[in-house]
Amino acid sequence: xxxxxxxxxxxxxxxxxxxxxxxxxxxxxxxxxxxxxxxxxxxxxxxxxxxxxxxxxxxxxxxxxxxxxxxxxxxxxxxxxxxxxxxxxxxxxxxxxxxxxxxxxxxxxxxxxxxxxxxxxxxxxxxxxxxxxxxxxxxxxxxxxxxxxxxxxxxxxxxxxxxxxxxxxxxxxxxxxxxxxxxxxxxxxxxxxxxxxxxxxxxxxxxxxxxxxxxxxxxxxxxxxxxxxxxxxxxxxxxxxxxxxxxxxxxxxxxxxxxxxxxxxxxxxxxxxxxxxxxxxxxxxxxxxxxxxxxxxxxxxxxxxxxxxxxxxxxxxxxxxxxxxxxxxxxxxxxxxxxxxxxxxxxxxxxxxxxxxxxxxxxxxxxxxxxxxxxxxxxxxxxxxxxxxxxxxxxxxxxxxxxxxxxxxxxxxxxxxxxx
Amino acid sequence: xxxxxxxxxxxxxxxxxxxxxxxxxxxxxxxxxxxxxxxxxxxxxxxxxxxxxxxxxxxxxxxxxxxxxxxxxxxxxxxxxxxxxxxxxxxxxxxxxxxxxxxxxxxxxxxxxxxxxxxxxxxxxxxxxxxxxxxxxxxxxxxxxxxxxxxxxxxxxxxxxxxxxxxxxxxxxxxxxxxxxxxxxxxxxxxxxxxxxxxxxxxxxxxxxxxxxxxxxxxxxxxxxxxxxxxxxxxxxxxxxxxxxxxxxxxxxxxxxxxxxxxxxxxxxxxxxxxxxxxxxx
Numbered sequence: 001x002x003x004x005x006x007x008x009x010x011x012x013x014x015x016x017x018x019x020x021x022x023x024x025x026x027x028x029x030x031x032x033x034x035x036x037x038x039x040x041x042x043x044x045x046x047x048x049x050x051x052x053x054x055x056x057x058x059x060x061x062x063x064x065x066x067x068x069x070x071x072x073x074x075x076x077x078x079x080x081x082x083x084x085x086x087x088x089x090x091x092x093x094x095x096x097x098x099x100x101x102x103x104x105x106x107x108x109x110x111x112x113x114x115x116x117x118x119x120x121x122x123x124x125x126x127x128x129x130x131x132x133x134x135x136x137x138x139x140x141x142x143x144x145x146x147x148x149x150x151x152x153x154x155x156x157x158x159x160x161x162x163x164x165x166x167x168x169x170x171x172x173x174x175x176x177x178x179x180x181x182x183x184x185x186x187x188x189x190x191x192x193x194x195x196x197x198x199x200x201x202x203x204x205x206x207x208x209x210x211x212x213x214x215x216x217x218x219x220x221x222x223x224x225x226x227x228x229x230x231x232x233x234x235x236x237x238x239x240x241x242x243x244x245x246x247x248x249x250x251x252x253x254x255x256x257x258x259x260x261x262x263x264x265x266x267x268x269x270x271x272x273x274x275x276x277x278x279x280x281x282x283x284x285x286x287x288x289x290x291x292x293x294x295x296x297x298x299x300x301x302x303x304x305x306x307x308x309x310x311x312x313x314x315x316x317x318x319x320x321x322x323x324x325x326x327x328x329x330x331x332x333x334x335x336x337x338x339x340x341x342x343x344x345x346x347x348x349x350x351x352x353x354x355x356x357x358x359x360x361x362x363x364x365x366x367x368x369x370x371x372x373x374x375x376x377x378x379x380x381x382x383x384x385x386x387x388x389x390x391x392x393x394x395x396x397x398x399x400x401x402x403x404x405x406x407x408x409x410x411x412x413x414x415x416x417x418x419x420x
Numbered sequence: 421x422x423x424x425x426x427x428x429x430x431x432x433x434x435x436x437x438x439x440x441x442x443x444x445x446x447x448x449x450x451x452x453x454x455x456x457x458x459x460x461x462x463x464x465x466x467x468x469x470x471x472x473x474x475x476x477x478x479x480x481x482x483x484x485x486x487x488x489x490x491x492x493x494x495x496x497x498x499x500x501x502x503x504x505x506x507x508x509x510x511x512x513x514x515x516x517x518x519x520x521x522x523x524x525x526x527x528x529x530x531x532x533x534x535x536x537x538x539x540x541x542x543x544x545x546x547x548x549x550x551x552x553x554x555x556x557x558x559x560x561x562x563x564x565x566x567x568x569x570x571x572x573x574x575x576x577x578x579x580x581x582x583x584x585x586x587x588x589x590x591x592x593x594x595x596x597x598x599x600x601x602x603x604x605x606x607x608x609x610x611x612x613x614x615x616x617x618x619x620x621x622x623x624x625x626x627x628x629x630x631x632x633x634x635x636x637x638x639x640x641x642x643x644x645x646x647x648x649x650x651x652x653x654x655x656x657x658x659x660x661x662x663x664x665x666x667x668x669x670x671x672x673x674x675x676x677x678x679x680x681x682x683x684x685x686x687x688x689x690x691x692x693x694x695x696x697x698x699x700x701x702x
Contacts, residue, residue, distance in 0.1 A: 106480045183546040183688050
């Protein structure tokens with residue numbers, strides 16, 4: 001437009017060569033010819049207007065596109081896109097400074113800000129710096145999230161429906177807490193099922209009621225006391241257990257939890273038709289998986305947790321097997337793209353053996369400092385050992401991989417001349 | 421000389437007053453709970469947190485604000501475990517959907533006090549008793565906490581059936597969070613699944629202190645629903661309460677846990693927290 005081309009002009013030639021399009025299908029090759037011109041070159045167009053031929057020189061510029069460069073900023077919890085001239089024109093925006101917010105992550109710093117970031121907000125300033133493009137934001141993000149830099153709250157200036165809003169973006173609030181532990185309760189190291197009337201009848205056990213042991217956990221006081229799968233616990237501390245239906249499924253565990261850890265309780269059993277009593281020392285409830293300490297990593301986008309007693313029992317892991325369990329893997333995150341799955345037991349990270357959560361955190365911190373292009377992970381999945389490779393993207397960078405201080409995109413040059 | 425009818429009236433009055441005096445009242449003057457109990461109101465605080473909800477196909481975080489109790493001047497805060505994230509699990513069980521694979525973790529916990537947001541940490545929970553404990557981190561030196569100090573509470577006998585109960589709470593912030601006292605009576609004293617006090621009518625607020633007519637702390641309101649092991653229990657249509665109808669759900673919500681249980685659990689929570697500080701990860 002600045003060169004003098006007007007709506008309604010008929011394009012007759014490009015750099016002296018005639019062009020013609022009889023059908024819509026013949027237009028793309030003409031556009032491709034224009035687009036293939038080197039950026040910064042002068043292209044001579046001849047156009048017809050009002051019965052006259054006009055010669056116009058146009059200096060080519062980088063194609064900005066309708067949608068500008070978009071990047072994600074995980075620590076801040078939003079995605080943003082550069083405002084392009086076309087986008088700005090369509091909305092009556094003056095100039096093209098700033099970026100627009102295209103996505104806000106639930107629970108992220110941007111969503112937790114008050115007021116929260118919203119899609120379509122314009123981000124004008126952040127941390128005292130004017131934001132004119134995504135490249136500016138990338139540069140600021142790189143500074144603020146560099147290794148060794150503690151995240152700090154920053155003030156953001158947003159424009160929303162003509163209003164200028166100030167808000168505080170505090171990335172520190174994304175810190176995830178370890179789940180607290182349940183108060184320890186008394187426990188017997190067995191799993192059981194209620195022995196109800198129908199089952200007892202089918203087994204020929206008549207009026208016998210109680211809780212049939214389905215598993216004796218190894219290494220527990222229950223195992224040491226000699227409890228066996230198939231034993232029916234009929235009484236605890238002399239008090240009978242008589243489950244009547246489904247509503248009593250928790251009767252045994254609830255009864256035991258009301259007793260004291262370390263106490264010796266006498267269980268009334270039926271084994272192979274013979275009644276007997278067995279003293280068992282009550283021990284502390286073991287950690288449930290939901291109580292396990294965990295580590296959530298925003299770069300790798302995975303959550304891992306420590307192994308618990310029940311994990312080891314379920315997987316039949318020996319005492320020499322150590323690691324951390326993958327709990328969640330974000331879709332399209334580094335860990336997901338590297339082939340990690342929930343349930344994987346990570347035993348090595350970048351060649352470093354993982355004994356538990358501390359060694360895992362140390363290994364990940366070392367990787368984060370070194371910023372390698374590939375991180376090998378050794379996992380135990382089921383019975384098999386797998387080696388996975390995570391390829392981190394330590395960015396964000398701009399789309400063309402340019403350094404954060406890349407030049408801004410410009411509109412078509414205004415240095416053209418108009419020759420009738 | 422006392423005329424016969426006056427002496428009879430005096431005798432009736434003496435007998436009548438003796439009949440309404442219980443062991444609970446003996447030697448302790450009754451107070452006006454609607455006036456007296458509001459002195460504890462500063463111990464009732466708002467706690468704000470982010471509930472991280474994870475389930476198949478669901479991954480979101482929800483902002484929540486609940487009421488809890490400051491129980492000592494060191495910054496320990498007592499809450500209902502249900503209010504701190506277990507509510508959804510409780511709700512699914514009440515609706516008859518058992519063992520839903522949903523995890524809800526509270527994070528970014530802040531105690532709102534005196535115009536400030538104080539970072540707090542969830543340090544222990546007791547799902548059986550529906551209790552959870554927070555500690556305020558980095559308590560400002562210039563902030564004086566008003567606590568419902570459990571250290572000075574004795575585990576008295578629970579009030580008998582028919583005795584009045586008074587719940588201290590705060591109204592919603594829409595009403596300026598002013599303190600309020602609700603009244604009920606002891607309707608029942610079940611011993612399953614544990615010793616509990618059932619108020620009638622039901623108190624609506626969870627995690628709030630309950631007092632007797634003499635202003636003594638007798639318990640805290642909690643939620644009691646079938647636990648994880650009861651996952652096969654499904655409430656039948658008769659048991660599910662329709663809106664406006666009384667049913668077993670009313671008894672499960674805002675039931676009173678006797679103070680003896682609260683004290684015992686709190687002592688254990690402190691031990692667990694102390695031990696946790698020294699626990700090595702690997």
